[in-house]
Amino acid sequence: MAALTQAKRIVVKIGSALLVEGASGQLRAGWLDALAEDVVALRRRGADVVLVSSGSIALGRGILGLAPGGLALEQSQAAAAVGQIRLAQAYSSALGQRGVTAAQVLVTLEDSADRRRYLNARATLETLLALGTVPIVNENDTVATDEIRFGDNDRLAAQVAVTIGADLTVLLSDVDGFYSGNPQVDPAARRYDVIDEITPALEAQAGEGVSGLSKGGMKTKVMAAKTATAAGCDLIITRGEGLHPLAGLEAGAAHTLFRARLSPASARKHWIASMKPRGAVTVDAGAANALGQGKSLLPAGVTAVSGRFGRGDPVDIIAPDGARLGAGLARYTADEAKRLIGKRSNEIEAVLGYPGRAALIHRDDMAL
Incomplete structure (x- = not known):
């Protein structure tokens, strides 16, 4: 299965059922142990793996009776x-027995809607992956209410994939794919092997089904696929x-x-380049040269800051001669950036007066 064997960063969604x-x-427990063996096998061939797991409410209600x-x-x-x-303990044990450290990350919809929190979540997940852990992501159901909920982990998995630049999302389900109709009631329904474009007609075939303990039906999976593929990430239902x-x-x-049409990196750069800038940072010749070599923008290379922007807002990057080099997402506010002009990390x-990130604009958040 080429999409899985070639993927370098994979998000796997696991439903309560x-x-x-x-x-x-x-x-x-036996199923979880087998999944842990699969995850370890993927990591051995060099892939990063993030698990988006439901199950906390289903487990907790049983414990509480x-x-x-x-x-x-x-x-x-x-x-x-x-x-x-209980869920965190189970993952920690299953992966720990195989020499892999599990990390727990609880999120709400606000963490992706707010740019500052989005960048913080991205940085945390990137660091966890760089340190060799398997992050276990779940919606923070202990505090989330309807207005700040993703509502189902299909869409959460797609959003996590966008956040970390994954090239594949796998939705483990109780069905083996997306069908032209409900195969339980329509004997003529056929499973699609590959979908290159999610059309309105195809979306209409999704239906509203909800099964077992899960919150999402096929419609949420198609919504997740739209989010993932738009960001350059393939998505599989199995x-x-x-x-x-x-x-x-x-x-x-x-x-x-x-199937996605762009790579995750290309899709992200298109997204950043399309945003309206809230300000600008001017860089010196050394920084301009470093950016051309794929480096991040450090405060030491900045000579001027203009505009009013917050953390996570888009800003233009300006060369010493006034030419626009590109755009990026700022990791500091305009006021902070002005205070850091020319400063070393x-x-x-x-x-x-408090610790900060080394880069003013990270190379992953930049489109030149």
């Missing part, structure tokens, strides 16, 4: 608080109930591949 037995509310059926918001939040500890679902996919298990804390 795969991780937790519906009747008993118990963790499927909450009755089947719908839960009030406060009950869901309480169940999440209890279940999240069945996940069996042991070793990723190894099975690699061996050719049935699936649907939504080891001087940042002394100038600002």
